[in-house]
Amino acid sequence: MTAYTPDALIADDIEAYLAQHQNKSLLRFITCGSVDDGKSTLIGRLLFDSRTIFEDQLASLEADSRRVGTQGQEIDFALLVDGLAAEREQGITIDVAYRFFSTERRKFIVADTPGHEQYTRNMVTGASTADLAVILIDARKGVLTQTRRHSYLAHLVGIRHIVLAVNKMDLVGYDRATFDAIVADYREFAAKIGIGEFTAIPLSGFRGDNVAGASENTPWYAGPSLIEHLESVEVDAARDAAGSFRMPVQWVNRPDLDFRGFAGLIAGGVVRPGDRVRVLPSGKVTSVARIVTLEGDLPQAVAGQSVTLTLADEVDCSRGDVIAAADAPPEVADQFEATIVWMADEELLPGRAYWLKLGTQTVSATVQAPKYQINVNTLEQLAAKTLELNAIGVATIATDRRIGFEPYEASKTLGGFILIDKLTNATVAAGMLNFALRRSQNVHWQATDVTRETRIALKNQQPAVLWFTGLSGAGKSTIANLVEKKLARMNRHTFLLDGDNVRHGLNKDLGFTDADRVENIRRVGEVARLMTDAGLIVITAFISPFRAEREMVRAMMAPGEFVEIHIDTPLAEAEARDVKGLYAKARAGALKNFTGIDSPYEPPEAPEIRIDTTAMTAEEAAELIVARLVP
Structure with missing residues (x-):
């Protein structure tokens, strides 16, 4: 028998303890509900009851509680979670606060999500990675709008484990009838949105009732405490492992010329060397040669593992592609x-x-x-x-x-x-x-025998889109018309798309809201792209106020074929011209969503050509543009 010194015994105990905690499963969950339902207080109580708070933290918490002075309570557990100054001042949760704690049976990451409707987007962020949602209800208020909203969102993002935590039971005298009525009300709503099962627990985050253990104040409740339920609920990771193999490729691992692997996190299923796989979206089929990790090759890998796969054949595969089981691909x-x-x-x-x-x-x-x-x-x-x-x-x-x-x-x-x-x-x-x-x-792209290159060769010119943009009254249509006339004299094949003209036919169904302006430019861009495929030089004259849509059209074209021309005229100058009387109507409130008045114009940041109409005439501007296009 081996003799152990006391130090060795302590070392073995520490090693066994660390091994035990390292192998514990992890549950991610969120707390959500309406404002003042006690989410932050409940999480603080969970941290306290699981002995995750150090002595110095507890002393600081007691001092903060005395300074805040909330209703005379000794410890305000919400202060453990409400980290932002604005949260402590207003007594609400604004950002998503993540906290880690553990018990003897499991590790936990909890996200305290905001209850106010204004911060619903933050709640969605916290819910996106959660396995379980603790939905709090103030026993005095019952099911509220935010209760329904957060339940719907939790179900929408795929959370299948729901805990209905009826909080502040101490403030209703631990009344069973109140609890039962709230559960019945919630069950009716939950059934409508597809939540078939949930676990309802009466508790008090402030007093600790049914948080870490059974409460004497609710003898009529025979279910688990909150921590007991969190320790025992099944995590959905097993479902991912049971599915078909999928691995999105994060990067191509090419440390030298002899090795080419595809690294990523396995999203589902199991993979082994020799398995047939399909690379998507190309659809190429090959097989797995090796499963490579820093610790050496593996005989198999499962969902949740990060690995590098080498393939038996040289196939085109890059970041963003998905490697999947060949016989059951996405x-x-x-x-x-x-x-x-x-x-x-x-x-x-x-x-x-x-x-x-x-x-x-x-x-x-x-x-x-x-x-x-x-x-x-x-x-x-x-x-x-x-x-x-x-x-x-x-x-x-x-x-x-x-x-x-x-x-x-x-x-x-x-x-x-x-x-x-x-x-x-x-x-x-x-x-x-x-x-x-x-x-x-x-719908598939139909191949034609007469190609784009053939049409370009027949016209003996390089197609392009000359995209004129600027305020109403800047002179876009005037200059664009002069440019087309000059190109026609040079035997260039052109077509002018003018903003007013296309609204008589192609875009007659569109108004001037921001959304309609976006659709207006999208349609014009698609037409311009088809015309460049025909080998034409396309000239467009549109206000096109948003950079995003101008960049969208640029992305439709072949590299170098989109020429952005900013007809740069100050608003005061454009308004002084006001040939159509539009600015006067807009100023009078008779014309809504008018660019430069009550709708924004985003000038180009780096146009290919900029025309200052206060420094040159329309004729001079047209000469400059044609000289740039046809040197």
Whole structure:
């Protein structure tokens, strides 16, 4: 028998303790509900009861509690979580606060999400990675609007474990009838949105009733305490491991010329060397040669592991592609129905191009006008032309190329996305793909025998789009007309698309709202692209007030074929000309959404050509443009 010294015994105990805690499962959960339901207090109590607070933190907490002086209580547990100064001053949660704690059976990461409707977008952020939602209800108030909103959002983002925490039971005398009435009311609503099961617990975050253990104040309740339930609930990771293999490629690992692997986090299923796999969206089929990690090659890898795969064949595969089981691959499409939670102060502009980030894929995408907006209180489907801050709607999304995906209910990784503003890089929305639209599978690009190159050669010219932009009255149409006349004299094949002219036919159904302006430019851009395919020099004269849409049209064209021409005229000068009398009407309030008055104009930051109409005549401007185009 081996003799151990006391130091060795202590070392072995520490090693065993660390091993025990390292192998514990992890549960991510959120607390949500209405303002003042006691979310932060409950989390503080969880941290306190799980002995996660150090002595110096406890002393600081007691001092802060005395300084805040909330209702004479000795310890204000909410101060453990409300870290922002604005939160402590107002007594509300604004940002998402993440806290870690553990018990003997499990580790936890809890997100305290805001209760105020204004910060719903922050709640969605916290819920996006959670396995469970603790929805708090103030026993004195019952089911409120935010209770319904947060329940709907939690279910929408795929949280399948719901705890209904009826808090502040001490303030209603631990009355069972009050608890039962709230549970019945919530059950009726939950059934309507698809929540079939939930666990209801009567508790008091302030007093600690039914938080860490059974409370003597609720002898009529025989269920688990909150911590007991959190320790025992099954996490959904097993479901991911049981599915078909999927791995979005994060990067191509090429340390030298002899090694080429594809690194990523496995989103679902199991993979082994020799398995047949398909690379999407190309559809190329090959097999796995090796599963490489820093610790050496693996005989298999499962969902949740980060690995590098080497393939048996040289196939085209790069970041954003998806490597999947060959016999059960995800779908590939470029048009989808999606549920969108709008998170930006600026409303959705249908037709505007945003970056769509799905897994490791980033593509350009446009959102059509919503099919409907969802009233989370009544679950009505309301007509909507756009989505405003915190609105939830269903809309069609089109991407500029086909991507591998799965419906969100099957895979959060391949079904959940965010939309990013191309100019500001701000995240403006989160969404869930519901299904691919059938037309995306049925519509294919028809190859023709007469190619773009053939048409260009026949016209003996290089096609281009001369995109004139500027305020109303700047002189765009005048200068564009002169440019076309000069090019015609040089035997160039041209076509002029003027802003007023296209509104008589192609865009006669559009008004002058921001959304209609975006769609106006999108249609013109598509027409201009077709005309360049015919080998024409296309001249356009549009206010086109938004940079995002001008960049969208630039992206449609071949490199170097889009020439942005800023007809730079000061507003005062353009208004002084006012040939059509439009500025006068706008100033009088008779003409709404007029650029420069009550609708913004975003001037180009780096146009190919800038024309200062205060320094040259229209004829001189046209000469300069033609000289740049045909040197």
